[in-house]
Amino acid sequence: LSVSGERSLLELKEFSEELIKPRLEQIEGIGSAEIAGGVEREIHVEVKPELLSLYELDIDQISRRIHAFNRNLQGGTIRKGRFKYALRFVGEFEIVREIGEISLKRTPERGVVRLKDIAEIKDSIKEREGVTRLNGKESIGILVRKESGANTVKVTKMARDILEEIKMEYPGVEILVVSEQAKYIENAISSVINSIIFGGILAFFVLIIFLQDLKTPVIIAVVIPISIIATFNLLYFQDITLNIMSLGGLALGVGMLVDNSIVVSESIFRHKSQSKSLFEAAFTGTKEVGMAVTASTFTTISVFLPVIYVQGVAGQLFKDQALTVTFALLSSLIVSLTMLPMLASWKFRPGKGEKEREIEDKKKETEKKDIKKKSGKRYFLYPYIGLRWLFRNILKGAFWVFNFILSFLIQLLLLIFHYLSLPFKP
Numbered sequence: 001l002s003v004s005g006e007r008s009l010l011e012l013k014e015f016s017e018e019l020i021k022p023r024l025e026q027i028e029g030i031g032s033a034e035i036a037g038g039v040e041r042e043i044h045v046e047v048k049p050e051l052l053s054l055y056e057l058d059i060d061q062i063s064r065r066i067h068a069f070n071r072n073l074q075g076g077t078i079r080k081g082r083f084k085y086a087l088r089f090v091g092e093f094e095i096v097r098e099i100g101e102i103s104l105k106r107t108p109e110r111g112v113v114r115l116k117d118i119a120e121i122k123d124s125i126k127e128r129e130g131v132t133r134l135n136g137k138e139s140i141g142i143l144v145r146k147e148s149g150a151n152t153v154k155v156t157k158m159a160r161d162i163l164e165e166i167k168m169e170y171p172g173v174e175i176l177v178v179s180e181q182a183k184y185i186e187n188a189i190s191s192v193i194n195s196i197i198f199g200g201i202l203a204f205f206v207l208i209i210f211l212q213d214l215k216t217p218v219i220i221a222v223v224i225p226i227s228i229i230a231t232f233n234l235l236y237f238q239d240i241t242l243n244i245m246s247l248g249g250l251a252l253g254v255g256m257l258v259d260n261s262i263v264v265s266e267s268i269f270r271h272k273s274q275s276k277s278l279f280e281a282a283f284t285g286t287k288e289v290g291m292a293v294t295a296s297t298f299t300t301i302s303v304f305l306p307v308i309y310v311q312g313v314a315g316q317l318f319k320d321q322a323l324t325v326t327f328a329l330l331s332s333l334i335v336s337l338t339m340l341p342m343l344a345s346w347k348f349r350p351g352k353g354e355k356e357r358e359i360e361d362k363k364k365e366t367e368k369k370d371i372k373k374k375s376g377k378r379y380f381l382y383p384y385i386g387l388r389w390l391f392r393n394i395l396k397g398a399f400w401v402f403n404f405i406l407s408f409l410i411q412l413l414l415l416i417f418h419y420l421s422l423p424f425k426p
């Protein structure tokens with residue numbers, strides 16, 4: 001922040017320290033506000049040596065007496081709404097004349113020796129160590145830092161509201177925001193949104209060009225936002241905020257969200273083109289590429305996920321990014337294997353005539369009657385069918401788990417061997 005106006009630098013600095021700084025530090029989420037630049041008031045006490053020796057005093061005694069009289073006492077805190085007020089008992093000097101009234105000692109004649117009797121007190125300015133300028137004009141700088149874990153965008157918005165209130169209360173003071181981190185986060189959010197929109201549009205047109213079908217691109221356009229919403233839910237439960245690293249990971253993962261959906265959609269489209277029903281095409285197509293899509297997704301996750309075990313500053317920086325990419329890929333995998341086949345199995349019949357609908361309804365009724373006739377003769381086979389289905393699915397599940405563990409271990413060993421062999425490569 002930059003504070004300037006019609007007042008002098010000394011008045012602006014006192015205004016910043018006594019009004020702006022406390023108001024900003026009362027906001028929940030702001031850790032500190034530091035004042036930079038300007039001039040600082042300094043009181044000089046010039047002691048006369050001959051009077052000092054006459055009254056048998058020394059500099060340390062005078063310093064202790066000044067410190068004892070110029071002190072505030074803490075009185076706790078009071079919270080009112082979103083503001084937190086600190087109580088204190090004021091004992092500091094308000095004017096220079098009060099400093100001269102400090103009593104130093106009593107004389108044998110019952111007189112009182114005051115500071116003004118042996119010293120000359122001057123109101124001056126401290127030697128400057130730095131200058132703060134904005135647009136060629138000298139001003140007061142305020143550096144505001146947020147607390148660890150606080151929402152940067154939310155805290156910045158609350159700070160701006162407080163600054164607007166101060167501007168309305170004091171029209172002669174000009175407060176400008178020179179730099180703020182919230183803009184970078186908002187720009188990152190807008191870039192992620194643009195990436196999602198353009199990625200969805202490009203995927204939509206590419207699928208229309210290559211598949212010559214309108215239904216599949218529409219389904220994928222619906223699946224992408226659902227995957228992103230699921231990713232946000234996982235980030236919320238892991239207490240990961242929207243910072244630059246997590247948004248960068250989301251922008252990186254958005255490009256990968258379409259891959260699984262395209263593979264599954266293309267497989268379903270291929271089976272549908274073989275004159276299979278929508279349900280059969282969705283089931284067979286998803287089953288056919290399900291393991292391949294899962295293995296591909298977990299292979300990518302196995303590259304990003306180990307970053308969370310990195311120690312130090314690098315681990316803190318890239319942990320959010322690695323988890324965001326992992327959550328995005330997992331959400332994309334689950335949605336592409338569950339919701340996408342469900343949407344693909346639906347039959348949309350816009351603009352069909354009544355006769356065609358009646359014919360289709362009659363076909364469905366006849367199919368239901370045939371199923372009832374066939375199922376009436378198979379009551380005694382239900383226990384056998386159930387046990388066969390149970391054992392078959394148990395074996396499939398065990399084979400799937402074993403296949404996944406084996407492929408994961410192979411990928412992990414290859415990755416370790418790759419990194420171990422790097423020092424020996426030319």
